[in-house]
Amino acid sequence: MTFLAGAVALLLLWWFGRNLKIRHPALTARVLRQVGGYAALALAALFLVRGRLEFAILLGGGAIWLLEGSAGLNRRVRGLAARYDPRRLSGATIRFDAAGEGIALAGPYAGQPLSAIPLPALVALFGRDADTARRLEAYLDRRHPGWRVDAQGNPDPGPRRAAYPGAMTEQEAYEILGLERGASLEQVRAAHRTLMKRLHPDQGGTAEQAARVNAARDRLNNRHR
Structure with a gap:
């Protein structure tokens, strides 16, 4: 009516x-x-x-x-x-399925499966959504095992920021460096130097391990800024 x-x-x-x-x-x-x-x-x-x-x-x-x-x-x-748009409200940049595959929701590759997106563009999809960052990190570890080396660039222990700090939590950074939560900046630097010596190629270390230690150091350095 x-x-x-x-x-x-x-x-x-x-x-x-x-x-x-x-x-x-x-x-x-x-x-x-x-x-x-x-x-x-x-x-x-x-x-x-x-x-x-x-x-x-x-x-x-x-x-x-x-x-x-x-x-x-x-x-x-x-x-x-x-x-x-719920994607904008949540900050999610990727929609994942149960198998861990996903489709980009933002950027120039929006609507395309992750398998068709170049590695640099995939890394750029790290957004402010914590769940998206965690699942994307797992996807990259599975599909591109050396992606952290490319993302971090030169694994030199000199001071610099982590390229993608959202990919690592503060707790993970403490665990990687073998420190307790609340460690001082000097303790972070000392632990970083010790681990980098152990991870030297002559000692059997790999570039990926060094990049992850650098990322942990940078994650905790950012906390003190």
């Missing part, structure tokens, strides 16, 4: 505009669209007050179309969708 009332209201608006143009040919189409648009807005407000949300939305959309055209309607719909 309510749907029928909305349809009748739209039909009356169309009939009113058609007859107005016949009786007053000097009126431009722009004026007619404005009159119809504001009339539709008034009806939308009436339906909204009466609790008929579906028809308020229908008439409101028709009013925007009359007043701003199809381009304006599309622009408003896109803006509304972006504002309430």
Whole structure:
């Protein structure tokens, strides 16, 4: 019944505009669209007050179309969708499935499977969502075992920031360096130097291990800044 009332209201608006143009040919189409648009807005407000949300939305959309055209309607719909996009609200950049595979939700490769995305672009998908970062790290460990070396660059023990600190938690950094939570900056540096000596290639260490120790050092250094 309510749907029928909305349809009748739209039909009356169309009939009113058609007859107005016949009786007053000097009126431009722009004026007619404005009159119809504001009339539709008034009806939308009436339906909204009466609790008929579906028809308020229908008439409101028709009013925007009359007043701003199809381009304006599309622009408003896109803006509304972006504002309430759950990906934007959660910060997630990847949607993972049960098998650990995923699809990018953001960036230039949005909509593509992770298997089709180059390694540098994959690393760039580390976002502010902790769960996404954790699962992406696991994916990279499985698909690209040496990715940390590429991400960290030169494993030199000199001071620098971790390239992607969000990939390692503070607790993990303490465990890697063999320290208790709350260790001082000097203790962090001393533990880092000791481990780097043990991980020298002549001692059987690998570049990936050194990169992870560097990342742990940088993660805790950032805590003291």
